[in-house]
Amino acid sequence: AQTVTQSQPEMSVQEAETVTLSCTYDTSESDYYLFWYKQPPSRQMILVIRQEAYKQQNATENRFSVNFQKAAKSFSLKISDSQLGDAAMYFCAYRQYGSSNTGKLIFGQGTTLQVKP
Amino acid sequence: KAGVTQTPRYLIKTRGQQVTLSCSPISGHRSVSWYQQTPGQGLQFLFEYFSETQRNKGNFPGRFSGRQFSNSRSEMNVSTLELGDSALYLCASSLELLDNEQFFGPGTRLTVL
Numbered sequence: 011a012q013t014v015t016q017s018q019p020e021m022s023v024q025e026a027e028t029v030t031l032s033c034t035y036d037t038s039e040s041d042y043y044l045f046w047y048k049q050p051p052s053r054q055m056i057l058v059i060r061q062e063a064y065k066q067q068n069a070t071e072n073r074f075s076v077n078f079q080k081a082a083k084s085f086s087l088k089i090s091d092s093q094l095g096d097a098a099m100y101f102c103a104y105r106q107y108g109s110s111n112t113g114k115l116i117f118g119q120g121t122t123l124q125v126k127p
Numbered sequence: 128k129a130g131v132t133q134t135p136r137y138l139i140k141t142r143g144q145q146v147t148l149s150c151s152p153i154s155g156h157r158s159v160s161w162y163q164q165t166p167g168q169g170l171q172f173l174f175e176y177f178s179e180t181q182r183n184k185g186n187f188p189g190r191f192s193g194r195q196f197s198n199s200r201s202e203m204n205v206s207t208l209e210l211g212d213s214a215l216y217l218c219a220s221s222l223e224l225l226d227n228e229q230f231f232g233p234g235t236r237l238t239v240l
Contacts, residue, residue: 043227054130055217055231101170112183113158113224117170 012037014104016118023092024126030077031087031121033102041107044078045115046087050098058100061085063107089123097125129154131220131232139238145206148235152199152220159201160229161193164215173216176201177224205237213239 014035023029035044046058061069061078068076073093077086089096102118132151140146152159161173172185176195193203199220205212215236219229 047231054233055219057228060227107225112175113160113221113226113229114172114175114183114185115160115162115170115219115229116172117162119169 012039012042012104012106012116014102014116014118016102016121018121019119020122020124022124022126023089023096025092025094027092028088028090029092029123031089031100031102031123033085033087033118035083035085035102035104035118037083037104037106039106043105043107044076044085045103045105046074046076046085047101047103047117048096048098049101049120050095053098055101059087092125094125094127097123099123131218131230133216133218133232133235135235136233137236137238139240140208141240142208142210144208145204146208146237147202147204148216148218148237150201150203150218150220150232152201152218153230156220156222156230157199158221158224158226159195159199160219160221161201161203162217162219163187164217164234165213170217173203175224182224208239210239213237 042063044061049055059071073090099120103115158177160175174193175183195201215234217234218232221229
């Protein structure tokens with residue numbers, strides 16, 4: 011069974027600084043997607059960034075980028091120039107691709123990010 | 128375009144009762160998934176529906192059930208509520224079953240007393 015692990019329950023960063031959130035996963039599949047979702051307090055979960063496993067190039071979305079290490083099964087999120095609005099719980103998620111024919115997401119336990127002014 | 132809506136937003140029930148939660152996906156979306164979020168267990172997959180058919184089910188007891196209607200709206204039902212069912216129930220929709228982006232609703236906060 012696939013699992014996703016986020017080993018950092020809480021992280022903090024100074025405004026305008028850079029922070030990296032860690033995520034590791036376990037799967038025997040070769041085709042899958044990885045995601046980072048952001049859940050602000052009492053607000054809806056939104057997709058931050060996604061990575062297709064078959065792509066070697068790391069995904070980037072403005073201030074957000076990932077470091078995808080397929081062999082190490084590692085998928086970290088880097089937030090540059092942190093802003094107060096980045097404060098939230100961040101979830102790493104895995105989705106199998108291909109024959110499984112499902113959109114089911116497997117989530118990590120989450121990392122709460124605090125941004126200090 | 129309206130986002131995913133979930134009703135009710137908050138619900139308080141007592142043990143043994145049953146509850147029905149509703150999810151209206153984004154217009155045009157045909158796939159709906161449900162997740163349970165608790166501090167202890169995190170986010171866990173409940174069900175997935177596409178074209179009124181349950182495509183996948185998580186590891187939850189039979190007290191948890193769901194369905195999807197022809198307009199893609201979905202409901203989930205929990206019978207014989209237990210204290211441990213207290214959670215935030217999230218619904219997510221996507222255009223198709225295997226779309227890369229699922230849009231989440233605000234959730235229904237269920238408290239079981």
